[in-house]
Amino acid sequence: MSTLSYAGSAIDDSGLLSVMETAAIDAGRVIMEIYAGDFDVLLKGDNSPVTQADKAAEAVILAALRGATPNIPVVAEEEISEGRIPGHLGDRFYLVDPLDGTREFIGRNGDFTVNIALIDCGMPVLGVVYAPARRMLFSGGPDGAREAEVDTEGRPGPYCRIAARACPDRMIAVASRSHRTVETDDYLAGFDIAECVSVGSSLKFCLVARGEADIYPRFGRTMEWDTAAGDAVLRAAGGGTWTTEGTPLVYGKRKQPDGCDFANPFFIARGKWSPAQG
Incomplete structure (x- = not known):
């Protein structure tokens, strides 16, 4: 198990994953307090x-992460949207989406999540996805992937191990509830798909990670904070996420040809599979 050094002390991956889980649950509590009442909806620069x-x-998340590991930079969606972009990231940094599935939150359908991931040399090595409306927590790291229900006091447990399944001949697909595209439908037409389930936020990765679905294609715009936590859980569960060229999805992409830092290419998330399988 790796150890992170900071501020004269150290925290191992298990301890850091616990910090990330607690931060996600605490953020979820704040989200649900606002969800229960009236709230304003604004548009950012990208609409x-x-x-x-x-x-x-x-x-809530920034305070927790910066308090526990002040030497690890944080790339957080709302800070980025306000122009607060970290300079040099180094090999290790966090990616945070405090409310993935804002449209689902606004629509009050429960399909929204809190996403926190740790990136190491371009790979998502630790990830936490928390769905506060469902009180379901998913996390993954070097020791595998797990899920737990969170009680009304914010305590998770008991934890259950989850694992992606080998892709069967007839697959179950998951697709975006709010961002489904013609390209997605065309791609899935090349497979024997028994069912296609529409789900919001990073819950799509979690359904593949727990073996309830087999493939999640995304032919639409996403940012790294949208995918990193779910991708980490899926990789810990034995699956993975690849570009359409068959290379693993990497993180920390800056100075890209289109000029947009941290933007993802189109990708395919799958259970136990390799690009050589087609």
Whole structure:
């Protein structure tokens, strides 16, 4: 198990994953308090919606991560949207989406999550996805992937191991509830798909990670904070995420040809599979 050094002391991956889980649950509590009442919806510069829940949850997460590991930079969606972009990231940094699925939050359908991931040399090595409306927590790291229900006091447990399954001949697909594209449908037409389930946020990765689905294609715009936590859980569960060229999805992409830092290419997330399988 690796150890992270900071401020004269150290924390191992298990301890850091616990910090990330607690931060996600605490952020989820703030989100649900706002969800229960009236809230304003604003538009950011890219015309994506944002609410006070996004910003309040991010503040909770940033305080927790910077308090525990002040030497690890944090790339957080709302800070980035306000122009607060970290300089040199180094090999290890966090990616945070405090409220993934803001449209689902606004629509009050429960399909929204808190996403926190640790990136190491371009790979998502630790990840936490928390769905506060469902009180379901998913996390993954070097010791595998697990899930737990969170009680009304914010305590998770008992934990259950989860694992992606080998892709069967007839697959179950998951696709975006709010961002499904013609390209997605065309891609899935090349497979024997028994069912296609529409789900919001990073829960799509979690369904593949727990063996309830087999493939999640995304032919639409995503940012690294949208995918890193779910991708980490899926990789810990034995699956993975690849570009359409068959290379593993990497993180920390800056100075890209289109000029957009941290933007993802189109990708395919799958259970136990390799690109050589087609």
